[in-house]
Amino acid sequence: MVKKNNMILILFIFIFSTISYANGMTTLLDLKIEERASNVTLDEIWKTIPFKLPYAAKVKISIEATARDNGHADDDDIKWALNKEEFNWGTENAWDGRELMGKKKKVVIERSLLSGEHKIHIWADQRPTLHTVKIEMEIKEDIKGPNIKEATYIKNIGVRLLWDSVDKIKNYVVFRKETKEKNFKKLAEVSAPFYMDAFVDANKVYDYKIGIADSSGTVFGYSNEIKVELIEKTKVSVPKNIALNSSGTTVNITWDNSPEKELSKYIVYRKKAESITYDKIDETTKNSYTDSKVVENEKYYYAISAVDTSNNETDKSESNLIEIIFKGFKPEGTVSVFPEKLYPGQKAIVYFSPRRSKEIRKSRERGRRKDPNLSLNPEKIFFRYGWNGWDERYLVPESDSPEMTLDPESKYLVAEVEIPYYATQLDFVFFDELGNYDKNWAKDYHFAIEKDTIKPEPVPSIEITSKNKMLYIEWTAPRDPDVKNYDIYRSTSKDIGWTNPNNLVARGLTERVYRDTNVESNKTYYYRIIAWDYSGNQSDMSDVAEGIPTSVGVLLNDTCVWEPEHPSVGDMLKIYYVEDRGLLKAPKDLKIKVGVNNWDDSKIPIIHRPMLYDKVYGAWYYEYLIEDATNYINVAFSEGEKWDTNGGLNWNIRVFPDTTPPAKVKGIVGESLPNNQIRIKWDANKERDLAGYHVYKGKSRLNPTLLTATEFLDMLNIDEGILYEYNVTALDKSKNESEPSLIKVLSLKDVITLPDFTFTASLSARKPIRLIASTDALYNWKMEIMSNNGKIVKTYSGVSDAITVIWDLRNEEGEF
Structure with a gap:
């Protein structure tokens, strides 16, 4: 008992046990501080360490520090706080020089925190040393970085990087390293999915990767790595002096011819003004090209590269911007067709002047002899058309012939048709509401369809789903509208076998899915896909996709x-x-x-x-x-x-007898209670046929009937301060019992009684009191300081076998 200024301090220590778990953590912060405090006061924060969580998660905080006894002087002490939760002087999660005597101590706590900003505050008394602070964060999901789709070196400018955007990510971090370097270095943070690295040197090789980050710059996922060689390998030079001129909806492109004898061909690229990447549109052996597939009132850039006989391609030589300004088409004569050159996939506009049609006028003059009131001007004109020399397979029925409409600007009647991809010729005639025809004097009207020589883009992406002895393959279509079908190649090697015709496993697929059942389980297969258009142009092969059939799951080998x-x-x-x-x-x-x-x-x-x-x-x-x-x-x-x-x-x-036991019970915890009781709790099992649970103490089952709740209170034969072993099992409706889940619980001891002691101190001096107790083992403890009227004025708690508390004579409200 302690007497001081009419106050009696009564100290009680309660013993109970705890249990904690941790798994699936990644390091968020790892600081090597190694700093000794100096000139600090008890009331001032010595260190503040901020950190940020990208999502709500469990964190593990580890702090290592040293505190010294300092002989007759005041000893070193450290206390700290996580946000508003304080770990006070003299507690297990603080540092006490009298206890540590200069030894290092590591404090570890686990807490569940919300996403956002958090802070660790550290206070010091005298001169303790702070060594390290480490924060680990629970991994809740695998956050994947973006896919780098282009890394191109533009001579005398830099390396251009383009990557796929990631949903809900607004910050990207660009990393780079040279081949001889071990670690990547941060280059920049950007908000858009592209970056131009202008700080590169010729004849070097660089590796790049892209990280995704939160607003504070913390990176949580990385892209694939991509290598860029700034070493010229081509035997031909980059095309120079690109010149553009347009006529209507046609662009003529010329450039200087490359002088090298190793020149094989040129590649022509085009992009719209607002686009980032170029699209390949054609190849040519000449130093000129005519692009007839442009749209009026659009702006375009063109680029030309050269390819040598070893198939090495130079950088692109870019042109200036050209705008396609179409001033209008002026039909002439009886019949006109726009545009002058027709291609599959385009729309053609046919112009017709009935008053210039001598055939229809002659037929109506003959009709007027029978009916003087018949007008020589037709009331309606219909457009009868077909394809490929009136091929019956593509013939439009006469009854479906569209009525032509008046174009107010040209004063011609017009009809619009979309040219199918199988068309090589447009055939048409006209007739009026009386059935009088204009057939071009029995020759009909025929306009040739130009052959499409531009190959489709490669298939952009392939996804493979693995099943038992089967791979399900699906892919996205190229942007070309005239893709007809696809071929699939398969190889057991990623790098070879793609030119072997025996590796063609599917031809002429019109649907973008394929089930490959001619495969072996647990073996890796590689796939590439080719797209074909209606004109017979073949795309380049897609990138390689791989899949491994499993050996488990259902086989669809019967109805x-x-x-x-x-x-x-x-x-x-x-x-x-x-x-x-x-x-x-x-x-x-x-x-x-x-x-x-x-x-x-x-x-x-x-x-x-x-x-x-x-x-x-x-x-x-x-x-x-x-x-x-x-x-x-x-x-x-x-x-x-x-x-x-x-x-x-x-x-x-x-239906077979069930011999599979339920899963092992998880989340089991034990709690010692007053009055010689122990409570056991656990997480519910998820089996659909779960019947209940059994609880065992030692080898004896405690519950006489099956438990359906997820907790049990043991009130029988509990002695104080004894470590008891409990096991919990789950049972299904077929009476299968799971493996036991073990928990050890230390029962409470009676209140520890401290010997009476007295001391002399002045309340006005307000000097703190050091209260010391010890136990025979490491326990959780709680100390309550009570006044002589039985009121609790202060409470301390912690975990140790040597209990030291410094009380500053203040109550919980901070009053003396």
């Missing part, structure tokens, strides 16, 4: 299959119908009929449900939860009127 293959009660059974193998071919909607135990509906009703379509497998499926007392599941399928009942036998899926 009706299911997974798991040997289902049990409580399983979610997935039932497939493979239409390629069944009677119901390509139904729009498919329904399943499900019953149990030879269609016995006395306990479980027979159901009719719509099925869903799995695009990867190319099959219909339905998920069915297997209930108790099910021995067989009976299945049939219908598309409405027609049924597939497996020849009247139906499909009968056997």
Whole structure:
């Protein structure tokens, strides 16, 4: 007992146990400080360490420091706070020189924090040393960086980097290193997905990568690495002096011819003024090119590169901007067609002047002899057209011939048609509302369609989904509108085999999906795709995509299959119908009929449900939860009127005894309570057929009946200060029991009684009191200081076996 100025201080220490977990962490901050405090006061913050979390997460904070006894002088002390949570002087999470005697001590805490800004504040007394501060953050998801799609060296300018944007990311960090360097160095932070690195040297090789970051610049994901060689390998020079001129909707491009004998060809590129990247439009062996596929009132840039006989391409030589200004088309004569050159995929405008049509006028003059009131000017003109010499396969019925409309500017009647990709010639005639024709004096009108010589762009991306002995391949289409079909090549090597015709596994695909079932499980396969247009132009091969078929999962080798293959009660059974193998071919909607135990509906009703379509497998499926007392599941399928009942036998899926135990119980914690009680809690298992739990102490089961709750209170035979072992197991409805989950809990001891002691001190002097206690082991403890009227004036807590508290004589309200 302590007496001082009519106050009696009564100290109680309570013992209880704790347990903590940590996993899946990444380092957010790792500071090597190694600084000793000097000229600090107790009330002033010595160090502030800010940090920022990109998302709400669990953090682990580790601080290492040294505190000294300092002999007869005041000892070193450190306390600290995380945001508003303080770890006060003399607690387990603080540093006390009398206790440490110059030794290092590491304090580790774990907390769950919200996203955003946080701060660590550190106070020092005397001259302790702060060594390190480390903050680790829980990884909640794998944040992937962007994909670098271009890294191009532009001579005398720099390296241009372009990458795919990442959703919800506004800050990108550009990193670079030379080949001889080990580590990447930060170049810049940008908000748009491109960057020009102007600080490069010729004849060097650089590696680049792009990081994604939050607003503070903390990087959380990286792109692929890409190498750029600034070493000229081509045997020809970059084309020079590009000149542009336009005529209508045609651009003529010329440039100086490259003098080198190793020249193989030139590549012509084009982009719109607002675009970042160039698109390849053609190749030529001449030093000129005519582009007829431009649009009026658009602005374009062109670029030319040269290719040597070893297929090495030079940098692009860029042109000035050219604007296509179209001043209007002026039709002439009876019939005109715009544009003058027609290409597949374009729209053609046909102009017709009825008053200049001698054929129709002559026919109406003949009609006027019979009907004097007949006008020589037709009321309506219809446009009758076809393709490729009136090929019957593409002939538009006469009844569908569109009526021509008046163009007020030219005073001609006009009709617009879209040129299909199979067209080589446009054929047409005209007729009026009386059926009088203008057939160009029996020769009809024919306009040639130019051959498309521009190859499609490569397929931009391929995605592969792995299944059991199958790879599902889907891809995005090039931007070209005239793509007709695709070829797929497959190789077992990433770098070779692409010119081998035996590696062509699919030809002429019109859908952008392919299921490759001629594969082996756990073996790597590589794929590339070629696009073809209607004019027979072939794209370059796509980039390589790879996939590895698995050895697990369902095989769709019959009309009706299911997974798991040997289902049990409580399983979610997935039932497939493979239409390629069944009677119901390509139904729009498919329904399943499900019953149990030879269609016995006395306990479980027979159901009719719509099925869903799995695009990867190319099959219909339905998920069915297997209930108790099910021995067989009976299945049939219908598309409405027609049924597939497996020849009247139906499909009968056997339900096997369940021998698989539930998962091991997780999240188990123990808590010692007063009055000789211990509470055990755990996380709920997620099995659909879960029945309940058992709790064991030692080898004895505590619960007489199965528990359905996720906690248990043990009140029997608990002695103070004893370490008890508990195990919790989960049981399913088939009475399978999981492996035990162990937790050790130390029961509370009785209140520790301190010997009475007295001291003399002046309240007016306000000197702090050091209170010391010790225990026989490491315990969580709580100390309550009470006045002589029994009121608690101050509370301390911590974890240690040597308890030291410095009390400044203030109560919880800060009053003396």
